Each structure stands twice: as structure tokens, then as C-alpha cells.
Amino acid sequence: MASLKNVLVTGGAGYVGSHVIYVLQKTRRYKVISIDNNHNSLSAALARVSQLSKSELPADATEIDWLSTEIDSHTCDLTKPEQIRAVFEKYGKGGIWGVIHIAAYKAVGESTEIPLTYYANNVSASISLLQIMDEFDCNRIVYSSSATVYGTPPIIPIPETTRLQADSPYGKTKVMTETIIEDMCRADKKWCALSLRYFNPAGAHPSGMIGEEPRGRPGNLLPLLAHMAVGRVKDAVLKVFGNDYPTPDGTCVRDYLHIMDLASGHVLALNALGPDSAVFPSDAPAFFKAYNLGKGKGVSVLQIVEAMRKATGFDYKYEIIGRRGGDVPDLTADPTLAEKELGFTAPADLETMCRDLWNFQSKHPLGYSEQ
Numbered sequence: 001m002a003s004l005k006n007v008l009v010t011g012g013a014g015y016v017g018s019h020v021i022y023v024l025q026k027t028r029r030y031k032v033i034s035i036d037n038n039h040n041s042l043s044a045a046l047a048r049v050s051q052l053s054k055s056e057l058p059a060d061a062t063e064i065d066w067l068s069t070e071i072d073s074h075t076c077d078l079t080k081p082e083q084i085r086a087v088f089e090k091y092g093k094g095g096i097w098g099v100i101h102i103a104a105y106k107a108v109g110e111s112t113e114i115p116l117t118y119y120a121n122n123v124s125a126s127i128s129l130l131q132i133m134d135e136f137d138c139n140r141i142v143y144s145s146s147a148t149v150y151g152t153p154p155i156i157p158i159p160e161t162t163r164l165q166a167d168s169p170y171g172k173t174k175v176m177t178e179t180i181i182e183d184m185c186r187a188d189k190k191w192c193a194l195s196l197r198y199f200n201p202a203g204a205h206p207s208g209m210i211g212e213e214p215r216g217r218p219g220n221l222l223p224l225l226a227h228m229a230v231g232r233v234k235d236a237v238l239k240v241f242g243n244d245y246p247t248p249d250g251t252c253v254r255d256y257l258h259i260m261d262l263a264s265g266h267v268l269a270l271n272a273l274g275p276d277s278a279v280f281p282s283d284a285p286a287f288f289k290a291y292n293l294g295k296g297k298g299v300s301v302l303q304i305v306e307a308m309r310k311a312t313g314f315d316y317k318y319e320i321i322g323r324r325g326g327d328v329p330d331l332t333a334d335p336t337l338a339e340k341e342l343g344f345t346a347p348a349d350l351e352t353m354c355r356d357l358w359n360f361q362s363k364h365p366l367g368y369s370e371q
């Protein structure tokens, strides 16, 4: 009987993590181990992922198929090495095939106020994770990076060859962690790693069972608009930071991609870390590579507001205020490398992202906390 590969997902209960776990389960090839300290998530998300995966199993599902829908979930803080080690000890040396390292703090503004907290949580904790992986002969990692590594990029759309020059402490934690992982891969060829530079994930699983459910007020535009429409955020007016950028309508432009497309990219990345990888032929100089995961199409803040107005029927009012420090005019990906080498595509359009986001939010106005 075929067996499942154990894959550890850090930040598994979060927005990206929960959708990644769903797509991993859908392959029926992996058994997921999740680590999360629920700093920005609720473990109810994982229960919903399993419920959703089980509901999609065919009538003739095998025991292995059922096993693939289970999640071995650990409430574990990555800043506490002994807690990470306990998870690896459960599986023993070589027992965990690979890691998808998603957990991090992610608020750019907050990172400028409490930089040490960001470096400790995003960089030091990643070092502990890598050390313990090494101890347990687990040397494959897919890392969640971000478009913020590019800072204010000189070329749009942004290719991966662009110089990394993050402005914020958050962005710098992503550059540093990428660099550390790359150095490990250069030093020891048993390591192989892919860094996925996400642009702006949006939307939810089309069932509306799982979605983005941050603790507290959403920091990102789309969930903020969804919370306004559902009445959880009571702001009468949306603040738009600046309309004097060199973009078609003057507001900032970002590259949104559907969360399901982003999540699927992680399975492609895991495949590329396998033995028959075309990405890492045996004579490769280093088994590290970074890919942009985006649609390659920019949309402005005002276009987003309009798309959400159509999806929700909510009459958003907005006012233009001054630029926000740290915002760059345009972050649009050149995703051609990921398409060529990983087979990655992000076909879902903005309308679909807004529809699926609203489907989740309107079905669960209180999100996971209603459970």
C-alpha cells in the first residue's frame, strides 16, 4: 500500500497555511503536521480544513485517503526551540519529509514599531527551525517570502533578478531568512529550498468554509473591506492613502492573486524538491531558488474598492488622505519564471477573488470565532 509523506506546515492555522493544507490534502499524497501558536489564528480553521477535505473524498476512498485528511496539529511557538524539537521527536530522524515554513508576523507598519519582535519571530525562530530540521535529517524547505523583499523596485513587472532592498523591518526579515536558507543550501548540498515571493493573496476557498480570519482589525485592504461590508468594522469611511502616485488613477497598484492559486503553487514547489526535480538538476550550483507568485497584473486601490462594491453590494465611502510611509507605488510581479519552471499559473480574476471572499465572510460574519 502506498504511504503518505509527512509534511510539516508552520503557521498552518493562518490564512495562507489553512489553504495550503487543503491543497496538500487534496493530492492524497501527504500527511500534514501543523505547527501554530495561534498568535493570529484560531485552531478552528484546521478543523474546517479537515471537514472540507473529508467531505470531498469519493465513496471508494481508501484508508490512506482518509488518513490524508487528518492533521496532526501542534500548538507550538517557533520561538521556543524545545517545542519545535518535541514535534520532530515524535516523528524521529528522517520522519518528516519536508517543511513548508509559512509562520511569521506580517504587518509592515507594526514591524517599524517593534522591529526586535519581528526579527525574533521571523528570523531567530526560522534559524531554530532550520537547526532542528538538520538535527532530524529533514532538509527540504519551501519558504513563504514576500514581494516586500523588493522594496521600491526599479522595474515593473518585477523579475526575481531584481536587487533585494526591503525598506521595512518586516521585509528585511524576509530577505534575511531567504539569505540564511540560501547559504545553507550552498554550504551543504543535502539541503534544497524554494522561496516563494508572494504578491497579494486574496479570496477564499469557493465553498466559503475557510477564508481569511485575522485576529483583530484586518491590516490588509480586501479583508478590511469585507469586514466593513459585514459590519464588523464600523468605519463609515475608508481611508485611501494617497492618489498622487504615478499610477493610472493615482492610487497604489498591487498584484492580487487568488489564495487557491497561491496555495496550489506550494504543491508545485514541493514537487520541485523531490528526487526527479527539473528545477534542481544534480549539477546545480546551489539547491536554492526564489520564485514570484503573482498574476502579473496590477490593480489599484480604487479598482479593488469598486470590485468589492460589485461583490458585496455595499456602498463604500472613501476619502483620500496623505501617503502612508513605506507604501510603494506599484508592486506587480513578473511571474514567468514560476510558470516556466514550476508550471505555476494564477488564472482566477479579481471578480472571482472578491466573490469568494464575500462568500466566506457573508456565510461566517463572525469568522471562525462563531464556533
Ligand SMILES: NC(=O)c1ccc[n+]([C@@H]2O[C@H](COP(=O)([O-])OP(=O)(O)OC[C@H]3O[C@@H](n4cnc5c(N)ncnc54)[C@H](O)[C@@H]3O)[C@@H](O)[C@H]2O)c1
Binding pocket: 010, 011, 012, 013, 014, 015, 016, 017, 035, 036, 037, 038, 039, 040, 041, 076, 077, 078, 079, 102, 103, 104, 105, 106, 121, 125, 144, 145, 146, 147, 198, 199, 200, 201, 214, 220
Ligand atoms: N497575506 C499576505 O498578504 C502575504 C503576502 C506576502 C507574504 N505573506 C507571508 O505569508 C505568510 C503567511 O501569511 P498569512 O497571511 O497566512 O498570515 P497569518 O497571520 O494568517 O498566518 C501566519 C500564521 O503563523 C502563526 N505564527 C506566527 N508566529 C508564530 C510562531 N512564533 N510560532 C508558531 N506560529 C506562529 C500565526 O498564528 C498565524 O496562524 C507569512 O510568512 C507572511 O509574511 C503573506
